[in-house]
Amino acid sequence: MIDAALAQHNQAKREFLTFTLGEEEYAIDILTVQEIRGYNAVTRIANTPDYIKGVINMRGVIVPVVDMRLKFHLGNATYDEFTVMIILNLGQRVVGMVVDAVSDVVALSADDIRPAPDFGATFDTQYLLGLASVAERMAIVVDIEKLMSSQDMGLVDQLSSEAV
């Protein structure tokens, strides 16, 4: 067992942050995570979809906040002192993402991630990297950069012109 784990370790493992939305567990590349903070002082923006909660002041920078629970209709969209927000740094953009809870940091190698079945579920499979088993549980590995910059999320400009 130990030998096998070591061998796997050598295969360039990447670290993933896992979080939960309702019953499901998701994993995102930890390098996209800038910080994790509580949910507060969000300024609502009118005439935007409900899952765009508004904008916050991140040390002088205006950053939008998305509630993934509302976007994917998972879990309970309540806001209290335990509500947690993952601040993602995706290349040029910074986005805040509200989730149910942050669980763990896991190391996964490419072999650990198996292709996701075409289950047509909450996440469009084009945003999924695959499925991975993390200590008896299954985590859905998400290509968060692709998801956040997609038109589905309405965070980028092309969408606004279509929506209006």
Next chain:
Amino acid sequence: MSIDLSQFHQVFIDEAYEHLDAMEQLLLAIDIEQPNLDDLNAIFRAAHSIKGGSGTFGFSNIADLTHALESLLDKLRKETLSITHEMVSAFLSCGDLLKLMLEAHQEGVDLDEQRITDMKRLLLSLGEESSAPESPVIHTNTQSPVITYRIRLHPDSDIFSGPASFEALVADLSRLGTLTLIAEQGAGCYEWTLTGSVVLQDLQDTFAYICQDNEVTITEEVASAVEEDEGFGFFTDLPEPSVAPDSDFGFFVDESELPASQALDDSGFGFFVEEADLPAVKLAQQEAEQGFGFFVSESDLPHPVTPSNETRTKESTTPAQTPVSAPKKMTKADANKAHAETSIRVGVEKVDQLINLVGELVITRSMLAQSVSELDPVHFETIHKGLVNLERNSRDLQEAVMSIRMLPINFVFGRFPRVVRDLTQKMSKKVRLKLVGEETELDKGLIEKLADPLTHLLRNSIDHGIEIPEVRRAAGKPEEGTITLSASHQGGSILVQITDDGAGLDREKLIAKAREKGLPLSDNPTDKEVWQLIFAPGFSTAKEVTDVSGRGVGMDVVQRNIAEMKGQVEIESAQGVGTTIGLRLPLTLAILDGMILRVGDEVFVLPLTRILESFQPDSSQMKSVAGQGRVVQMRGEYLPLVELHKLLGIQPQYTRPEEGILVLVETTQDKVALFVDELIAQQQVVIKSLETHFRKVDGLSGATIMGDGRVALILDIDRLARMHSTTPVTMN
């Protein structure tokens, strides 16, 4: 020559643009009848600096052209020629061409060589044709006796493999006199004889931008019969014209051995003014200038030119000359140095970063102030005091940093005398341009964006506003029209106005055209509504108002440009009297004077400059118009009521306008009454973009961070008013 000079190209190009701009302004200001010698010298220096730089950096075509320009200017400043209108025009177009050439070099594209050749020929012909009728006394500088020079070119490297062209050199030399090739030794080494009535100066000029001074030896083969002693004539106040060719030469020889020549090399600029009637000193001066912009090697290398028949002159001149010129040179050098150190070039992004950081500081300070305000002032007296100091300091700091970006509006105004001059000549109109308040300071970003709209408006004023002289005379107006371009501070904004005393807008014509085009217009439109018509896209003012068309940039573009700068366009016009177009702009794009207001439990910022007044209406003022929502009656006007809570989907504290407050705001189209719950405070806010990490949101122009660290959104009044008018009434 192994240093990579390309790293300095941008610096040279920037400087060249500055020199060209300075030259243009001086040219436009010049009085043809009585040209100011200082100005002529300044123009000459500008041309000379460009020539020097372009030669060094291998922009040989620029160096070539500026050389021709400089030669003509040189004659002007030496007063061997007097300046004419044609020359000013030629200089101006030469300046334009040089700008094009600089651009071409920057972008690495080729320019039409023919234009350059034509321009050079024009400059040369201007220099020749008018030199003949001039008085013979001062002619000696240009019309020198025929001399034969032996020229030996022995560069360190093969310079003709580089940017300088051998053919161009030969052509230049042939222009100066009869050129005979004696020997060709390869690797760029040549020997010629040149016979002609040419001063050594011109020869050196020709070589100056091809190689370094020590790489060429020019000797005079047959010295003209001038008594050497006359060479000292320049120490008396009397000019000694006959001495010119000889003493030139003597000086050239001295140069390298003069202890002061180093100073001269650095600061040759600008001191021939006082001594303009001493030809010899002047020439020495030019020698020095020659060195400017090149590798200054001249002073430490013994000059190769040492003809024996000149040695005596040299020796006797040197001691006498040194004490006179040395102190002067030193002071000039100091002055130049002091000037150079008063400004530094800094990238705009660095300044912007500074502004951002100061913005953060201001926000942090107000957050601190909010927390501290809860502390007992007796126990925490020092903290309270410190915070007051911090506030003052950070405010000063903010102002100081903002002022870095501020430039006098003259940076755009400065180009308009030229535009007016060109246009009026083309259209045979007489227009005087008056500039008022050029020193008004404005954010650099705004100044750059202001140039195009202002140019367009100015062209419009000349095209359509000012009538032709005959019409003006018939109307009892002075033949010469006046366009006033003014800038002034008005509260937190800048007002730039273009006023002409021309025909004014033709109300009837505009209305007729609007009806023809099917533009919406009420039956009895106000003047303001009619003037707004010219901003409609495709509403060509060119055909309606006169036959002369503009540049194809419509007034709609002007308005859009100004709106992008968060400014407004205002028009006032009276037929037969003239038109005033006012551009109201914020002082800067980074900070906004805002009114903080509240709707429900959300806080917004409204640009203060848009607010006319605020009031609490009584129920009798509120009227309902079927199909058009509600209006509020205000001093005889009916203003549409824009309910912010409905547009932004907020649960308001008050739903009846009589309970809340109405803010009367001015949009680009009209006035509307904005219904809000409460006005909180007036405050300067730092504008933050929503688009950096998010996207543009309809009805919002940006965001800011309030004292408590929360984000407040800045309302875009124009968009909100439009959203209101397009919202279906059923929402009510």
